[in-house]
Amino acid sequence: MTNLNDSNRAAETSPGTDDAEAGPTPGLGWGDYCVPAFIFLFCGVISYVSTTFDEALPLIVGESMQPRVFPIFLMAVIAVLNIGLIVQVLSKPPSRRDWEPYQTWASAVLFGVFYFLATFVDIMIGLMVTMFALSIIWGERRVWVAAVLAIVTTAMIFFSFDLVLEVRFPRGLFTDWYYG
Template sequence: MSSEFDTEQSEAAARQRPLSPIDMLVPALIFVFCGIVTYLALHLDTAPPIVVGDAMQPRSFPMFLMALIALLNAVLVWQLTAGAYMPRVSQPPATWITMALMIVFYTLTTYIDLFVALIVVIFTMCLVWGERRVWLAGLVSLITPFSIFLLFDLVLRIRFPRGVLTNLYYG
């Protein structure tokens, strides 16, 4: 389902509570982001006037964008103080574990093998997301990477990065 449904659910809950400093966390992070990007833009190289002509320096456009975002963020803060809502987020453990699995995927892909990483992540994700049949999780975690590998290698002619498993195939 799309985001508007999440927003609607959060909205109903959020409207029942008063505004707290934590609601200002997101706008505060956005202001910090704008500040960092503007700082980085200010330190970009300057193009010689003969190249730029009457147009803008490469730093100007991102700075202009950040100014606009900051302005809109100020409007958002005003809306929040005027009774608008900011959805309060509480993540279930499965979400945090799924995010952690992405880091596991990155580590395994970098140091061992892309397909080993896929097998481990798919298997763990199936179990974390509530699949009680371990055999099914195992089957899915083996069949999916194998099918994808065959499809991409044989049909789409995609060469995968070398690793423990792919070395067995590529030789």
């Protein structure tokens, strides 16, 4: 395994080189073409939302700018830079890459599962379930190891946060019982 081969490292360039020399851009071919389009869309939406901000009252001393100006200015600069990005993509089309393995998709889905369980059941139960599932998906074949990892780590972290850092967790099935 080498991190140098990871997609995020693949984009590394030596200092003083521009994107054109950065080697293959990671990502699917179509995805890389979609990125500038998404950025334009993002700039458009944010600029539009910015125009809906309340107008600020004039200041007593001096004159400054309205709260909408700065975000719109940022979006304008990003849009200009995005044109440069398009030129780069067109001048050197990115190489086609494989889709993510199922572990990546499953891990991202587990973020959502954790969100659901933490919100509607209990943050600690959510953590245990997510850790267990992550461990199995990532290749841990011994179910008992994954289970012990999930239970012991969650318990250790819970008590260290609760007793040492005095963090109170949101109410849920387990925390209701623990806090009383």
